[in-house]
Amino acid sequence: MNLKELAELLGLSQTTVSRALNGYPEVSEATRTRVQRLAQAHNYSPNARAKGLATGRAHAIGHVIPISGSHEMVNPVFGDFISGVGEVYAREGYDLMMSVVPSDDELPAYRDMLARSSVDGVVLHAPMMDEPRIALMRELGLPFIVHGRASNEAKPYAWLDVNNKSAFLRASDFLLDLGHRRIALINGDESKDFAHRRREGYLEALAARGLTPEPALMRSSEMTEVFGYQSARDMLAGANPPSAFLAASMITAIGIRRAIEDAGLRMGRDISVVTFDDDLSYLKNGSDVPIFTACRSSVRSAGVQLAEMLLRQIADPSAPPETRLLEVELIAGRSTGPVRV
Amino acid sequence: MNLKELAELLGLSQTTVSRALNGYPEVSEATRTRVQRLAQAHNYSPNARAKGLATGRAHAIGHVIPISGSHEMVNPVFGDFISGVGEVYAREGYDLMMSVVPSDDELPAYRDMLARSSVDGVVLHAPMMDEPRIALMRELGLPFIVHGRASNEAKPYAWLDVNNKSAFLRASDFLLDLGHRRIALINGDESKDFAHRRREGYLEALAARGLTPEPALMRSSEMTEVFGYQSARDMLAGANPPSAFLAASMITAIGIRRAIEDAGLRMGRDISVVTFDDDLSYLKNGSDVPIFTACRSSVRSAGVQLAEMLLRQIADPSAPPETRLLEVELIAGRSTGPVRV
DNA sequence: CAGATTAACCAAAGCGCTTTGATACACTGT
DNA sequence: ACAGTGTATCAAAGCGCTTTGGTTAATCTG
Numbered sequence: 001m002n003l004k005e006l007a008e009l010l011g012l013s014q015t016t017v018s019r020a021l022n023g024y025p026e027v028s029e030a031t032r033t034r035v036q037r038l039a040q041a042h043n044y045s046p047n048a049r050a051k052g053l054a055t056g057r058a059h060a061i062g063h064v065i066p067i068s069g070s071h072e073m074v075n076p077v078f079g080d081f082i083s084g085v086g087e088v089y090a091r092e093g094y095d096l097m098m099s100v101v102p103s104d105d106e107l108p109a110y111r112d113m114l115a116r117s118s119v120d121g122v123v124l125h126a127p128m129m130d131e132p133r134i135a136l137m138r139e140l141g142l143p144f145i146v147h148g149r150a151s152n153e154a155k156p157y158a159w160l161d162v163n164n165k166s167a168f169l170r171a172s173d174f175l176l177d178l179g180h181r182r183i184a185l186i187n188g189d190e191s192k193d194f195a196h197r198r199r200e201g202y203l204e205a206l207a208a209r210g211l212t213p214e215p216a217l218m219r220s221s222e223m224t225e226v227f228g229y230q231s232a233r234d235m236l237a238g239a240n241p242p243s244a245f246l247a248a249s250m251i252t253a254i255g256i257r258r259a260i261e262d263a264g265l266r267m268g269r270d271i272s273v274v275t276f277d278d279d280l281s282y283l284k285n286g287s288d289v290p291i292f293t294a295c296r297s298s299v300r301s302a303g304v305q306l307a308e309m310l311l312r313q314i315a316d317p318s319a320p321p322e323t324r325l326l327e328v329e330l331i332a333g334r335s336t337g338p339v340r341v
Numbered sequence: 342m343n344l345k346e347l348a349e350l351l352g353l354s355q356t357t358v359s360r361a362l363n364g365y366p367e368v369s370e371a372t373r374t375r376v377q378r379l380a381q382a383h384n385y386s387p388n389a390r391a392k393g394l395a396t397g398r399a400h401a402i403g404h405v406i407p408i409s410g411s412h413e414m415v416n417p418v419f420g421d422f423i424s425g426v427g428e429v430y431a432r433e434g435y436d437l438m439m440s441v442v443p444s445d446d447e448l449p450a451y452r453d454m455l456a457r458s459s460v461d462g463v464v465l466h467a468p469m470m471d472e473p474r475i476a477l478m479r480e481l482g483l484p485f486i487v488h489g490r491a492s493n494e495a496k497p498y499a500w501l502d503v504n505n506k507s508a509f510l511r512a513s514d515f516l517l518d519l520g521h522r523r524i525a526l527i528n529g530d531e532s533k534d535f536a537h538r539r540r541e542g543y544l545e546a547l548a549a550r551g552l553t554p555e556p557a558l559m560r561s562s563e564m565t566e567v568f569g570y571q572s573a574r575d576m577l578a579g580a581n582p583p584s585a586f587l588a589a590s591m592i593t594a595i596g597i598r599r600a601i602e603d604a605g606l607r608m609g610r611d612i613s614v615v616t617f618d619d620d621l622s623y624l625k626n627g628s629d630v631p632i633f634t635a636c637r638s639s640v641r642s643a644g645v646q647l648a649e650m651l652l653r654q655i656a657d658p659s660a661p662p663e664t665r666l667l668e669v670e671l672i673a674g675r676s677t678g679p680v681r682v
Numbered sequence: 683c684a685g686a687t688t689a690a691c692c693a694a695a696g697c698g699c700t701t702t703g704a705t706a707c708a709c710t711g712t
Numbered sequence: 713a714c715a716g717t718g719t720a721t722c723a724a725a726g727c728g729c730t731t732t733g734g735t736t737a738a739t740c741t742g
Contacts, residue, residue, distance in 0.1 A: 001456075002698055013722045018700060028720060045456035049399065050698035052390040053727045060438075067424055074424045076623040079415035083408055086441025090450075095459065097401075098437040100427025109431075115342075115386035117728095118436065226628050251623055254595055258632070261602055282417040282592055287567050291599070343728055354692045359730060369690060391728035394697045458698095 001042045010038060021046070048095070060095035061085070061310065062119035064110060066103040066126070073222055075126065076251055077278045077299045081147070084303020085123065092311055094120075107136055114140045121314045123147060123306065127193050143317060145310040147302070148194050158313055158321035160306040164194050167295040167328040168201030168246065171274040174293065174330060175244045176209055179339035180272060184242035186231050186252055187220040195220060195248065198276070202246060223248050228255025236263045236271075243339045244272040250283050253292055257335075272336040276328075290333030297328040342383045351379055362387070389436070401436035402426070402651065403460035405451060407444040407467070414563050416467065417592055418619045418640045422488070425644020426464065433652055435461075448477055455481045462655050464488060464647065468534050484658060486651040488643070489535050499654055499662035501647040505535050508636040508669040509542030509587065512615040515634065515671060516585045517550055520680035521613060525583035527572050527593055528561040536561060536589065539617070543587060564589050569596025577604045577612075584680045585613040591624050594633050598676075613677040617669075631674030638669040 007014045012031065020027045020035035027035075038044075052058050063082070067074065082096070089096050097119050101109045110133065113119050121143035124133050131150035134157055146159040175183050185202050188195035199218070206213050216238065219231045228247060235242055236259060247253035253275035260267045267273055277285045277294035285291055309322045348358045353372070361368045361376035368376075379385075393399050404423070408415065423437070430437050438460050442450045451474065454460050462484035465474050472491035475498055487500040516524050526543050529536035540559070547554050557579065560572045569588060576583055577600060588594035594616035601608045608614055618626050618635035620642075626632055650663045 003700095004698075014699080015701080015722060015724095016720080019721095022700085026720065031720080043452065043456060045453055046700095047394075047698050048457035048459040049390040049393040050727090051457075051700075053388075053394055053729085054698080054700040056727075058390065065424070065427065067428070073622045074420035076417070076420065076621075078423075079417065079419040082419075082439070083406070083415045083441055086406065086439065087408070090440065090442055096439040096441070098423070098427065098439055099431065100424055100437070101431055111384065112386055115384060116389035118389040222623075224623050224625060226625050230628065280417075281414040282563075282565050284565060284567050287571065344730095345728075355729080356693080356731080357691055360691095363730085367690065372690080387730095388728050391697090392730075394699085395728080395730040397697075 001044045002047065003044075006035075006039060006042065006044055009042075010035060056117075058095075058097075058118050058120050059093060060097045060119045061089060061307070062097045062099065062110075062113045062122040063125070064106055064113075064122065065098060065100045066106045067100060068103055068222065073224075076223075076249070076283075077280060079282075080278065080280050080298075080300040081303040083281070084300040085307035086303075088304055088307035088311065094311065107133065110136060110142070111140065114142050121145075121310050123310065128191050129193050129196055131193070143310065143314050145306055145313065145322075147306055148192075149197075151193055151196065156321050156323075158309060158323060160302060160309060160324045160326070161194075162297045162302065162326045162328055164197035165201040165204070167276065167297075167330075168198040169205045170201075170328075170330050171246055171276075171293075171295050172202050172205030175246070175272060175274060175336065176205060178244075178272065178336060180244040181211060181339070182214075182217065182240070182242040183244045183246055184217040184232070184235050185219070186228055186245055186247045186256060187218065188223045188248040190220040198248060217242050223252045225251050225255035225258075228252035229259045230255075232256040232259035233262065236260070236265070242271075244274070244336070247273060247275040250275055250277050250280070250285065250292070250294075253335075268335045268337050270340060272339075274336060277331075285331075285333065290331055291335060293333040293336040294331055295328040296331055297326055302326060342385045343388065344385075347376075347380060347383065347385055350383075351376060397458075399436075399438075399459050399461050400434060401438045401460045402430060402648070403438045403440065403451075403454045403463040404466070405447055405454070405463065406439060406441045407447045408441060409444055409563065414565075417564075417590070417624075418621060420623075421619065421621050421639075421641040422644040424622070425641040426648040427644075429645055429648035429652065435652065448473065451477060451483070452481065455483050462486075462651050464651065469532050470534050470537055472534070484651065484655050486647055486654065486662075488647055489533075490538075492534055492537065497662050497664075499650060499664060501643060501650060501665045501667070502535075503638045503643065503667045503669055505538035506542040506545070508617065508638075508671075509539040510546045511542075511669075511671050512587055512617075512634075512636050513543050513546030516587070516613060516615060516677065517546060519585075519613065519677060521585040522552060522680070523555075523558065523581070523583040524585045524587055525558040525573070525576050526560070527569055527586055527588045527597060528559065529564045529589040531561040539589060558583050564593045566592050566596040566599075569593035570600045571596075573597040573600035574603065577601070577606070583612075585615070585677070588614060588616040591616055591618050591621070591626065591633070591635075594676075609676045609678050611681060613680075615677060618672075626672075626674065631672055632676060634674040634677040635672055636669040637672055638667055643667060 003014050007017045020032045099109050124146045127148045127150040129151045137144040149159050149161045221227045245256050257267050260271045275292045275294045277296045279298040344355050348355045361373045440450050465487045468489045468491040470492045478485040490500050490502045562568045586597050598608050601612045616633045616635045618637045620639040
């Protein structure tokens with residue numbers, strides 16, 4: 001069923017039918033309802049490609065998902081984030097176009113999306129401190145928003161980020177207040193901006209108490225369970241082990257916990273752990289009292305807000321780029337306690 | 342840069358340029374290379390919508406992601422699966438179109454994708470035993486493939502599934518061989534087909550040894566950490582606790598492990614655990630010796646194979662629907678041991 | 683060397699929609 | 713009675729591509 005057939009069936013021109021369906025005023029209410037009825041009855045939806053061709057708008061948002069080279073690693077927050085943006089897209093009649101590419105091929109993937117004009121805007125994931133994609137987006141003139149920030153980017157751009165620095169500053173303070181002095185940082189990949197900011201927060205907290213950071217207590221890599229486990233195991237086996245850990249994700253924290261227990265210690269009593277919690281749907285931080293003391297910030301809600309910001313920008317490209325910094329909640333759980341002497 | 346401009350620049354007709362780029366034989370090699378060169382130089386890619394309109398093919402595959410009603414729960418395997426299919430799509434020049442919808446709105450979402458003809462085929466996720474989407478796909482005449490199976494579907498359809506029944510049969514046998522007789526099943530949501538099959542495998546293994554399943558030792562829900570924890574905690578606190586657990590996912594197993602340790606017991610020594618392991622990139626089952634004894638089957642690899650099957654079907658819709666049953670590997674880890682007497 | 687074939691190209695139609703610019707037909711107000 | 717103003721409709725162009733059905737000139741047959 002296409003517009004032409006529908007128009008013939010109604011004895012109207014395509015123009016009128018199109019206008020009736022798209023809510024233009026120059027159509028009588030009587031005809032409009034008649035048109036809508038029949039369209040409904042025949043399950044008519046305009047062909048997205050034809051509509052796009054005619055209007056020049058794709059009504060789709062692009063997400064390019066880079067797969068970290070060798071590991072083919074997918075970010076575990078991905079599902080929840082997509083569910084957040086997807087909800088908004090669905091509500092606003094936008095499609096979600098995804099492109100999974102090896103990290104190296106990422107830039108061409110964006111170029112291609114634009115050249116083929118299959119999207120009206122894109123979301124940039126996991127920015128690095130120096131983020132070449134931002135310059136590319138500007139060059140292409142494609143509306144975009146960054147999930148996170150790129151510290152070394154001078155000019156303004158739209159972004160939504162959680163306050164990673166303040167989160168880790170507060171988390172570190174929490175542990176310091178409990179008397180911990182040897183706090184290990186099990187960070188995410190520090191070429192990524194978010195991890196760099198978290199480290200800054202951690203360092204600032206230590207500095208404020210006159211403590212010198214110890215390289216042996218700082219690690220950074222992709223946030224897997226195994227990475228958390230191995231880091232914690234190694235550190236706990238060292239000559240001068242930490243009394244607390246600061247973890248970059250629930251998954252890493254679970255690995256840390258495993259190492260603590262393998263060492264015959266108990267989390268929360270012998271060793272404290274604070275983690276960053278993205279509040280993932282499949283990985284809630286306990287039910288009543290949280291398992292981990294954590295900086296919590298729902299990545300799903302971030303997705304919702306980010307999508308709304310991007311759609312606003314597409315609707316009015318002349319407006320200055322919106323930015324939003326989300327504060328985390330620091331919630332006390334059972335994984336922390338005063339340092340043991 | 343569009344075809345018309347490119348043709349003018351080359352002093353050729355649009356027809357010839359189009360044919361040159363699409364590899365038709367009726368173009369001299371000299372012109373072809375000249376065209377390709379200039380196209381490359383100007384970063385020309387044909388407009389996807391116009392191409393789609395003209396050819397009637399979208400060159401896109403649809404994935405409809407249902408969000409379980411109240412919980413807004415996203416399957417944790419989602420990211421890895423998408424990364425698998427996405428790799429194939431990228432390689433074959435297909436786009437990935439995603440639609441996130443509340444479970445109830447799922448059927449209309451498919452209808453809509455077809456009506457707007459924005460996809461050439463779709464992937465059905467997480468089928469139930471009675472799966473209405475299959476009938477809908479047939480009615481719509483849209484090529485599709487199911488990730489999993491729908492037990493109560495009589496007519497043939499394309500699917501790729503892991504052998505869930507044999508996996509849980511073998512896992513149960515493994516525990517039974519170790520002397521365990523009270524084995525708890527912490528299953529996924531049994532309205533879903535995969536969970537139902539797993540339960541069948543479990544029951545069959547018990548029956549083969551003349552054991553009667555105990556309702557108190559069987560639970561089924563969404564596979565979260567908290568669900569694993571609560572189930573195991575309750576069962577361990579019961580009068581006649583199980584000596585082993587069979588878990589439906591790594592996440593659930595991690596919850597079970599937490600309950601075991603909270604009860605002052607040790608996994609692998611006091612209580613055994615076998616889990617299903619989707620081999621997620623961010624949640625590897627340990628590094629050298631696996632943490633959990635597990636049925637392993639990479640969901641990413643499943644995605645790759647499934648995408649290839651679907652694209653073959655789109656290329657040749659008259660071919661009978663392909664099906665593929667993947668066997669899991671049963672790998673021994675540190676979470677299992679002989680029953681303690 | 684006339685006629686058939688082939689190689690290389692092109693003009694124009696068509697995919698299904700939106701949108702521009704008309705048109706036809708009431709109504710007003712003077 | 714007449715220009716003026718809405719109101720409700722339509723025909724046709726155009727979005728950027730592919731593809732059908734040519735045309736032309738060169739090459740091959742017998």
